[in-house]
Amino acid sequence: MRWRRKNRLVKKQLNVMARGEVHRWLEESADRFGLRGKGEAVAFNAFVVRWLIQQSGTTAEFARLLEMLADAYHRDRDLYSP
Known part of the structure; x- marks a missing residue:
């Protein structure tokens, strides 16, 4: 109970900021x-x-992977944001 009271704003913000699919991924x-x-x-x-x-x-391969992930997120960001 103490944790919930202390972190209620953070928990509420997570619930508002993320779609259901993001919660499933988490x-x-x-x-x-x-x-x-x-x-x-x-x-x-x-x-x-x-x-x-x-x-x-x-490592160039990690740089390439990170760039691909960022591009994919930016392309589809409307799917992930509330």
């Missing part, structure tokens, strides 16, 4: 990688992106 990430829910899945996914950015500085 649940899948949490299940697949043994995370403690969607909030931790958000942090893990941010960690993965940060790692890709770091690797893209030294």
